[in-house]
Amino acid sequence: MTDNQGKEKAWLPPLRGSKRGDVNPFIAMDMMSAAVEREKSGLPVIHMEVGQPGAPVPQHVRDVAAKALQSGKIGYTEALGMRSLRERIARHYADTYLVNVPAERIAITTGSSAGFILSFLSMFDIGARIAISSPGYPAYRNTLTALGLEPVTIVTDEKNNWVMTGADIEKAHAQQPLNGVLIMSPANPSGTMMSATALQDMAETCQRLGLWLISDEIYHGLTYEKPAVTALTFDDQAIIVNSFSKYYCMTGWRVGWLVLPETLVRPVERLSQSLYISSPQLSQIAAEAAFDCMDELEEIKMGYTRNRALFMKELPALGYGKYLPVDGAFYFYIDIGDYTNDSVDYCKRILNEAGIALTPGPDFDLERGNRFMRLSFANTYEDCEKALDCLKRFRQHS
Ligand SMILES: Cc1ncc(COP(=O)(O)O)c(C=O)c1O
Structure with a gap:
């Protein structure tokens, strides 16, 4: 065998990839x-x-982004994101859910996918056990595994409308202690939602057992029977993961956000500084404009x-x-x-x-x-x- 310069290759010990990278394909x-x-x-x-939405992002968002691009000044932002966008998201919580969240507790992320990495790293040490539902979004299992965390699968069925319950968590925690619970409502792949009562029960169970509650609210806004309730209604310390990908039709812009308890803001900021520096500024500018396109x-x-x-x-x-x-x-x-x-x-x-x-x-x-x-x-x-x-x-x- 020859190398890329045509020279005979000497035998070298093989280099092997990590077990963490060995996640299931999506x-x-x-x-x-x-x-x-x-x-x-x-x-x-x-x-x-x-x-992903078939519709393009609203014209106003494209116009605002085009203007920003023309200015030529697209740079890093603060690691937690542009202040104006964080303030706009805080206003969204007050308007939509009647929940007060200070802008300081909001972090802008490169899609919710980066939000998961940042929040998991800030909450959990290696080996921590996090409950997720099955069926569920496959990236949860893969991201947790790649980070050295253990996904604990809770099997759901029609009995509880295909969502995890507080009782499921009690049972799993009694068998082997958990560290956190990751819920989503509306869910992927089904679209099934947790009722406000089910969400409250889950929030109270996590508080009582001392578990982090992470709520993926990426499909909020896309509901057909009742509006979705944010987990913040029942637990001010819950970590909310959200994104501009779905309701706002901005999958390719890769921009999302986290709502964090005060204790996690600085850790997430420090992690962001090193892992991503900041989310793309152009996408942040565009995301802010999306709120004007309701x-x-x-x-x-x-x-x-x-x-x-x-x-x-x-x-x-x-x-x-x-x-x-x-x-x-x-x-x-x-x-x-x-x-x-x-x-x-x-x-x-x-x-x-x-x-x-x-x-x-x-x-x-x-x-x-x-x-x-x-x-x-x-x-x-x-x-x-x-x-x-x-x-x-x-x-x-x-
Ligand atoms: C439940 C759920 N969470 C998170 C994501 C990731 O979205 P993004 O990284 O584009 O914000 C998806 C994408 O399909 C999803 O279905």
């Missing part, structure tokens, strides 16, 4: 790659695999409401009528156990035969996921209609 992203391959070969695909964002949400109603009406006739309650977010998590016990293969067939990209369940649930697939309806109404036609043909031939 199958939704792998599906996206397979769908892109199909598109490259000239075949059409309707993308329903990745949880009418347009509500219009986009109305589109999801129409898509949701369409699927609710049509899916049962296709034999896909067994899905979890879609209280919020923009997903149907469909039980396909009557047709397959290998949802990865089933989703590949749907992609190849019907041109619809969906996400197989094992991303969200290692044990039962092979019986499920997730469909994201954050698309245009026309694409949803087309997808239903394609699925109908697929079902007729399968």
Whole structure:
């Protein structure tokens, strides 16, 4: 063997990657790659695999960002983010939830994904045990594992509307002590929500047991039955993780935020300084402008409401009528156990035969996921209609 300069290579001891890096792949992203391959070969695909809004960010946000870009002055910001954006988010809490959070307790992050890393590092030492639900968002398990933390899976089912309860946490903590609990409402992959009572019960349980409560509120704003309640209503010390990715249609801008208890503000600031320096300033400027686009964002949400109603009406006739309650977010998590016990293969067939990209369940649930697939309806109404036609043909031939 030769090296990159054509010289004979001497034997050297092999370099091995870490066990931490050995996390499961995010199958939704792998599906996206397979769908892109199909598109490259000239075949059409309707993308329903990745949880991202089909609508572009409102024009005003783009105009504000374009103006900032023209100025040419895009630099670092303070590690916790631009003051004006933190103040605007504080106002959002007062307006939306009637909760007072000082801007000093808000940290701007590079999407909620960076918010998880910063908050986990500031709360937990290596080996800490954090309860997460199954089915659930796969990055929780992978991020915790990569950071040397232990995800403790709590299996949910229809009995408790597919959400973790205070009693589940009591039981798991009694078996082997936990250090924290990570909840999300509305949830991914289902869209299922915790009622205010369930949230209060969870907050009180965590307080009584001395556990950190982390609440992922990324799908707030996207609710169809009742508005979502923030965990801060019941626990002023809860860590809130949120983002401009979903309701605000800004996935690619990579900007989110944390609401932190006072004790964690300085640790998160110090960690941010070293890990990220700051979130991109252009995205922070754009995010602040997004708060001035509520009418347009509500219009986009109305589109999801129409898509949701369409699927609710049509899916049962296709034999896909067994899905979890879609209280919020923009997903149907469909039980396909009557047709397959290998949802990865089933989703590949749907992609190849019907041109619809969906996400197989094992991303969200290692044990039962092979019986499920997730469909994201954050698309245009026309694409949803087309997808239903394609699925109908697929079902007729399968
Ligand atoms: C529940 C949940 N939390 C967090 C994220 C990460 O979002 P981002 O890093 O874009 O803010 C996602 C993305 O799909 C999600 O579904």
